[in-house]
Amino acid sequence: xxxxxxxxxxxxxxxxxxxxxxxLYVMSESSILERCREIKEDFLDKYPNTRAVFASKAFQTLExxxxxxxxxxxxxxxxxxxxxxxxKAGVPMxxxxxxxxxxxxxxxxxxxDYNVGRVVVxxxxxxxxxxxxxxxxxxxxxxxxxxxxxxxxxxxxxxxTGQLDSKxxxxxxxxxxxxxxxxxxxxxxxxxxxxxxxVGSQLATNESHLAALMVAINLIKDVKQVxxxxxxxxxxxxxxxxxxxxxxxxxxxxxFIDPIMKELYDKCKEYELMIPQVTIEPxxxxxxxxxxxxxxxxxxxxxxxxxxxxxxxxxxTDNIRPGLYGAKYDAVIANKMDQSIKEKVTIAGKCCESTxxxxxxxxxxxxxxxxxxxxxxxxxxxxxxxxxxxxxxxPAVVMVKDGKDRLIVxxxxxxxxxxxxx
Ligand SMILES: *Cc1c(COP(=O)(O)O)cnc(C)c1O
Numbered sequence: 001x002x003x004x005x006x007x008x009x010x011x012x013x014x015x016x017x018x019x020x021x022x023x024l025y026v027m028s029e030s031s032i033l034e035r036c037r038e039i040k041e042d043f044l045d046k047y048p049n050t051r052a053v054f055a056s057k058a059f060q061t062l063e064x065x066x067x068x069x070x071x072x073x074x075x076x077x078x079x080x081x082x083x084x085x086x087x088k089a090g091v092p093m094x095x096x097x098x099x100x101x102x103x104x105x106x107x108x109x110x111x112x113d114y115n116v117g118r119v120v121v122x123x124x125x126x127x128x129x130x131x132x133x134x135x136x137x138x139x140x141x142x143x144x145x146x147x148x149x150x151x152x153x154x155x156x157x158x159x160x161t162g163q164l165d166s167k168x169x170x171x172x173x174x175x176x177x178x179x180x181x182x183x184x185x186x187x188x189x190x191x192x193x194x195x196x197x198x199v200g201s202q203l204a205t206n207e208s209h210l211a212a213l214m215v216a217i218n219l220i221k222d223v224k225q226v227x228x229x230x231x232x233x234x235x236x237x238x239x240x241x242x243x244x245x246x247x248x249x250x251x252x253x254x255x256f257i258d259p260i261m262k263e264l265y266d267k268c269k270e271y272e273l274m275i276p277q278v279t280i281e282p283x284x285x286x287x288x289x290x291x292x293x294x295x296x297x298x299x300x301x302x303x304x305x306x307x308x309x310x311x312x313x314x315x316x317t318d319n320i321r322p323g324l325y326g327a328k329y330d331a332v333i334a335n336k337m338d339q340s341i342k343e344k345v346t347i348a349g350k351c352c353e354s355t356x357x358x359x360x361x362x363x364x365x366x367x368x369x370x371x372x373x374x375x376x377x378x379x380x381x382x383x384x385x386x387x388x389x390x391x392x393x394x395p396a397v398v399m400v401k402d403g404k405d406r407l408i409v410x411x412x413x414x415x416x417x418x419x420x421x422x
Contacts, residue, residue: 315349
């Protein structure tokens with residue numbers, strides 16, 4: 001075994017780059033399975049009456065839908081396209097949760113026609129439309145209300161969702177929520193199961209979840225007292241943090257969840273409430289660290305005394321997160337793992353935007369044109385946010401496991417790029 005090349009899930013990344021071309025998304029199946037099993041062991045098997053659904057917007061392909069389904073997880077979907085993909089992958093439709101702050105009428109109809117397990121209702125407009133269509137189809141749709149718990153989590157403002165001033169969810173004003181619940185309970189084709197909250201993403205601690213949980217428990221207690229409504233299900237969202245750069249670490253599910261479950265059990269006992277079924281929705285936590293993106297280094301530009309730019313053959317088209325909200329990444333030169341002398345460089349994407357910088361000021365061995373750059377923790381929100389800006393074809397996705405590699409998404413071709421153009 002050489003110590004020069006970066007080995008990922010038993011595969012040599014320099015060879016994989018040569019075999020499939022770059023840019024390339026590589027996903028470690030072992031890592032994904034390990035995460036699913038941690039969820040099973042430390043949450044699903046540990047606590048009765050629980051569910052875990054993969055927030056598929058983080059990374060959705062047919063293969064990942066099949067994988068997480070095999071591991072006993074459900075799927076959280078946010079659009080007709082995601083429902084369709086899950087359907088085509090053979091995911092049982094009752095395993096699906098359907099989210100969105102403005103589901104279109106077509107998507108609402110689709111959720112009813114496909115018998116999606118839970119619709120997480122965000123507003124009154126949606127509730128009315130859902131009931132109307134379900135009535136037409138003579139079906140009863142199970143729903144949760146998404147509430148805005150009014151907690152602020154200390155992460156980037158573009159990825160927080162639980163604060164009061166948010167486009168997501170129903171603001172928690174007693175009258176508003178009681179009205180919503182009354183209306184829902186009166187609807188013949190709606191079955192209200194409970195509530196959902198999602199406080200934000202990439203959270204290192206469960207502080208915000210705990211605060212939101214208290215808000216939810218008080219709501220559950222109030223609606224039981226005032227309306228006699230017993231909450232059967234509580235979905236506490238996702239947002240569990242992972243490792244991107246050295247200052248961050250992945251949280252263990254048990255670390256995050258155990259205090260939440262304890263609080264829930266204690267408070268339900270204290271208030272004499274039925275313990276609701278608890279659902280979690282990890283996205284990034286399952287697939288984020290499983291992904292590596294491979295690039296080929298091309299142009300190298302040194303501005304003496306200012307900065308050295310390393311040009312790669314991808315960028316914001318395959319990873320928009322640095323440009324979108326200043327996300328940080330770590331990387332290595334995959335064919336120079338044995339070199340310890342390093343220099344500070346900036347990794348520049350190839351798109352015609354000055355913000356297309358993947359990593360500022362990273363220490364790397366001296367890069368040369370033709371080297372392979374491997375960027376870590378790109379499994380979540382990279383492939384799923386990829387675009388064709390500058391008419392750049394989207395990369396392929398390769399799944400690796402224990403030294404074996406297989407293609408799960410083909411690279412787009414130039415003909416793909418114009419295939420819908422008339
Ligand atoms: C995005 C999202 C998630 C998953 O977030 P992660 O940070 O990837 O865990 C879960 N639930 C809802 C409602 C979301 O919008």
